[in-house]
Amino acid sequence: MADIVSEASTVPLTNSKKPRGRTNRLMIAMLALPTFYSLVFFIGPLIFLIALSLWKVENFRVVPAFTLENYISVGQQMFGNSNYSIAILQSLYVAATTAALCVALCGAFVLALVYTLPSRLHRLALLLAVAPFWTSYILRVFAWQILLAKRGIINTALSAMGIDWQLAVLNTQTATRIGLLHYSAPVIIVILFVTVKSIDRDLIEAARNLGATRWTTFRTVILPLSRVGIVLSFCFASIIAFGDVLSGSILGGGAGRSLVGSVPLFANVIMSDYSGSTNLPRVCVLAIIMVLILVFILMAGMKGSEAAQRSIS
Amino acid sequence: MNIWTKSLDYESLATTDTPDRPVELPDIEIRAIAKSFNGMTALDEVSFTVERGEFLAIMGPSGCGKTTLLRILAGLETADSGTLLSRGKRIDQIPVHRRNMRLVWQNYALFPHLNVRNNIEFGLKLQKLERRVIDAKVAAIAEMVRLTEFLDHRVTVLSGGQRQRVAIARALVTEPDILLLDEPLSALDANLRVHMQSELKRLQQTLGIAFVYITHNQSEAFSTADRVVVMNRGRIEQIGAPREIYLWPRTRFAAEFVGSNNLLEGRIASVDGNVVSVDCGAGRFFVALPDERLAHGYRPAPKATVTLVIQASKVRGHATGVANENQVTAVVTDTEFTGSQIVQHLRLEDGTALRMIAPDPFSGSTPGPGSTIDVYWSPEDCVLVGPRILPSSQNIPGTKSYVRMGG
Numbered sequence: 001m002a003d004i005v006s007e008a009s010t011v012p013l014t015n016s017k018k019p020r021g022r023t024n025r026l027m028i029a030m031l032a033l034p035t036f037y038s039l040v041f042f043i044g045p046l047i048f049l050i051a052l053s054l055w056k057v058e059n060f061r062v063v064p065a066f067t068l069e070n071y072i073s074v075g076q077q078m079f080g081n082s083n084y085s086i087a088i089l090q091s092l093y094v095a096a097t098t099a100a101l102c103v104a105l106c107g108a109f110v111l112a113l114v115y116t117l118p119s120r121l122h123r124l125a126l127l128l129a130v131a132p133f134w135t136s137y138i139l140r141v142f143a144w145q146i147l148l149a150k151r152g153i154i155n156t157a158l159s160a161m162g163i164d165w166q167l168a169v170l171n172t173q174t175a176t177r178i179g180l181l182h183y184s185a186p187v188i189i190v191i192l193f194v195t196v197k198s199i200d201r202d203l204i205e206a207a208r209n210l211g212a213t214r215w216t217t218f219r220t221v222i223l224p225l226s227r228v229g230i231v232l233s234f235c236f237a238s239i240i241a242f243g244d245v246l247s248g249s250i251l252g253g254g255a256g257r258s259l260v261g262s263v264p265l266f267a268n269v270i271m272s273d274y275s276g277s278t279n280l281p282r283v284c285v286l287a288i289i290m291v292l293i294l295v296f297i298l299m300a301g302m303k304g305s306e307a308a309q310r311s312i313s
Numbered sequence: 314m315n316i317w318t319k320s321l322d323y324e325s326l327a328t329t330d331t332p333d334r335p336v337e338l339p340d341i342e343i344r345a346i347a348k349s350f351n352g353m354t355a356l357d358e359v360s361f362t363v364e365r366g367e368f369l370a371i372m373g374p375s376g377c378g379k380t381t382l383l384r385i386l387a388g389l390e391t392a393d394s395g396t397l398l399s400r401g402k403r404i405d406q407i408p409v410h411r412r413n414m415r416l417v418w419q420n421y422a423l424f425p426h427l428n429v430r431n432n433i434e435f436g437l438k439l440q441k442l443e444r445r446v447i448d449a450k451v452a453a454i455a456e457m458v459r460l461t462e463f464l465d466h467r468v469t470v471l472s473g474g475q476r477q478r479v480a481i482a483r484a485l486v487t488e489p490d491i492l493l494l495d496e497p498l499s500a501l502d503a504n505l506r507v508h509m510q511s512e513l514k515r516l517q518q519t520l521g522i523a524f525v526y527i528t529h530n531q532s533e534a535f536s537t538a539d540r541v542v543v544m545n546r547g548r549i550e551q552i553g554a555p556r557e558i559y560l561w562p563r564t565r566f567a568a569e570f571v572g573s574n575n576l577l578e579g580r581i582a583s584v585d586g587n588v589v590s591v592d593c594g595a596g597r598f599f600v601a602l603p604d605e606r607l608a609h610g611y612r613p614a615p616k617a618t619v620t621l622v623i624q625a626s627k628v629r630g631h632a633t634g635v636a637n638e639n640q641v642t643a644v645v646t647d648t649e650f651t652g653s654q655i656v657q658h659l660r661l662e663d664g665t666a667l668r669m670i671a672p673d674p675f676s677g678s679t680p681g682p683g684s685t686i687d688v689y690w691s692p693e694d695c696v697l698v699g700p701r702i703l704p705s706s707q708n709i710p711g712t713k714s715y716v717r718m719g720g
Contacts, residue, residue: 205389206422208409210436210487220435224426312426313469 046291053284062280070285084269084286088293090258091242091266094173098180099237103230105181106188111222114196126193133186141179141250148175148251171253176265179247184240188233195229196222227308235301239294245271266290337365338401340491340523341386346395348381355381357547358395363491363525365400368517370526370538374570378547379527383493386525387416399490414491415484419499421476423468429479430464436487454486457516474505481516491523498533510537531571535559543567561603565620565698573625573656575667576698581617588637589697591621594663599637601692620698625656627694628669630686637692643667645682655679659688 056065078085113125147153148170155166169175199222207217245267248256254272255264264272270290274283341363348356356378363369371379384390386397388409397405404412415436424432430451437447455461458478463471468479477497484492497513498506514537517524528534534541535555543550543558543566551558551567562568568576579593587602598621623639632638643659646666655671657679669688671679680686 200422202418202420202422203424205409206416206418206424207435209387209389209412209414209416210483211410211439212435213410216439221424 049284053281053288055281057279060278070282074285086263087266087269090260090263093260095238095241098177098241099234102181102184102188102237103233106185107192110192110196129189130186137183138246140182141246144179145250171256173252173256173258176247176252176256179251180241180244184237188237191233192229195226199225225312228305231304231308238297339364342398344396346392348392354547359549361552363523366521366523368524368539370534371542372528372534373544377544379544380495383495383527387414387493388412413489414493415489417480417484417494417497419496421480423476423479425469428465428467432468432479433483433486450486454482458482473501494526496527561696568622568698575623577621577665579621581615581619595641595661595665598639599692600695600697622696622698623690625668626670627690629689632689635691638689640687640689642687645680645684647682
């Protein structure tokens with residue numbers, strides 16, 4: 001009798017915070033796969049990258065070590081011979097302009113979709129809009145090369161129509177931007193679609209009822225309420241554009257011309273260093289710099305979207 | 314500074330006998346407005362008017378078309394056919410942002426990214442007024458709806474009642490001709506609702522502009538409105554003052570929807586002056602028609618199918634000895650205590666259900682379930698409703714009349 005009573009007093013009357021028994025095991029089982037994926041394909045390579053950057057090269061072979069000479073060497077070259085800083089600047093410039101263009105064009109497209117089509121067709125329309133992007137990216141880049149080439153389809157058509165002006169965008173960053181735009185479009189369209197759809201239709205009708213024209217409604221209601229989506233789209237498009245190497249090399253010709261000059265993109269610099277040089281740890285340092293920049297852009301985007309969310313709620 | 318200006322249009326009708334004072338054109342005239350969605354009729358050639366400065370309530374069950382009607386008035390939907398006039402001028406072609414009617418939404422539709430002040434002045438800024446004029450108007454309307462201390466708050470931290478006042482202030486500060494309200498009080502709790510009903514009535518009387526108020530709550534409609542429109546399935550069942558609809562419903566739906574009415578089916582046996590005798594399953598009952606019914610030319614034909622309507626509060630447990638008093642035997646099936654009254658559910662000989670409101674809930678002498686009692690009511694208290702009855706003079710000639718002469 002006494003032991004039953006004492007056992008009863010140790011059992012808590014309320015649910016404790018930690019899930020017990022079967023629930024706990026289920027949670028562990030469900031988290032195992034994403035954790036495994038994250039470790040093997042993300043954390044692991046990242047650690048390997050950092051480790052490799054601390055090794056050194058002796059007699060044309062990579063040797064494990066712990067030295068900071070690669071970092072020092074890259075730091076010295078930043079503004080010197082290899083001019084990494086100018087490449088980073090070029091990449092940032094192209095990424096930012098691509099992101100802005102992407103958000104503007106995809107935004108206009110999504111607005112047209114959401115506000116002209118009846119609601120029941122929205123999902124289908126989104127599917128049709130995004131489906132073409134499921135084809136292979138590199139094949140699309142090559143297709144753009146054929147379209148934009150000096151004797152490509154566009155120029156041949158122009159001269160066949162008797163127009164003097166010829167398209168000369170290949171080997172400039174304009175062509176790179178076209179490829180990058182094509183690459184980031186599906187993601188941005190989906191993000192902006194969700195954002196615009198979530199704007200309460202009543203608010204738009206209220207603005208109209210109070211005397212706003214369609215343009216004023218867009219400026220004062222739709223645009224402010226899309227802030228979160230716009231910030232996130234800009235962030236994601238920048239990340240996609242900054243890290244890409246295919247558009248820059250195939251369409252941009254490796255060191256495409258832009259306002260910053262005929263400077264290669266940072267991603268292309270890494271690629272060419274990787275294939276050209278014999279110093280793998282040094283290339284790892286460059287890669288780590290790129291990862292840091294991307295993480296910075298991501299964090300800025302997260303902070304920005306939080307601030308945007310606070311401003312509209 | 315008197316910022317509230319009202320201009321009245323005076324136009325006289327050209328008739329043979331000129332009235333000695335100018336007649337104001339109605340604020341809204343709806344003529345045969347019809348609207349369908351995907352083959353489903355939302356409005357079936359509806360016609361009525363909203364008089365100048367009137368508080369009109371539109372009442373009906375969900376899906377009866379009242380919200381669609383309001384949206385057509387505001388310009389958010391276009392009617393499939395029919396015309397819309399305001400003060401004598403056609404407004405169907407005017408786009409939504411140029412109409413002078415403001416809508417107050419059921420969920421208020423306040424802009425979440427703006428604070429209270431910016432919400433209220435939204436319409437004023439679009440009119441391109443001077444900054445100090447805008448500030449003065451906003452201050453005046455905030456004073457009127459008692460929101461002055463909340464002007465710089467964000468709207469998402471406000472309570473339901475406060476948000477509702479912001480929505481009303483936002484609409485009224487632009488000085489519209491007509492205010493449209495779509496179930497504005499349905500999201501509030503009961504106490505606040507009653508308080509806001511009188512606030513809205515007071516506001517309407519102070520401003521003198523027409524309010525068109527949609528609700529499915531009968532007490533709300535009846536306590537605030539000058540006239541009530543009862544709608545059902547895209548048609549108007551009855552229009553009139555609240556008392557008129559309550560005491561003399563004209564259609565079966567109006568009788569069922571408004572008040573707690575008992576309905577007895579039957580056939581007309583004979584007509585003697587203004588007393589009609591009706592044979593129902595439970596017996597023969599007498600109905601005394603009011604004079605205005607006879608004035609409209611309503612002549613109930615013998616053997617016509619009618620419904621006899623008697624209010625639950627008019628059914629008594631004792632005789633009073635009036636001429637042609639109705640009497641019937643019934644069995645009590647249930648007693649319902651609603652707090653302020655006791656509702657007795659009765660069953661007549663032919664199975665028809667009857668409700669009686671017992672006058673003295675705490676006397677302890679109400680008969681319990683199973684007991685047989687006699688109930689009485691006066692012939693003046695009941696109303697005859699036919700399946701097809703000529704409505705009152707709101708039926709504008711030339712439009713399709715959905716009801717025909719009874720008989």
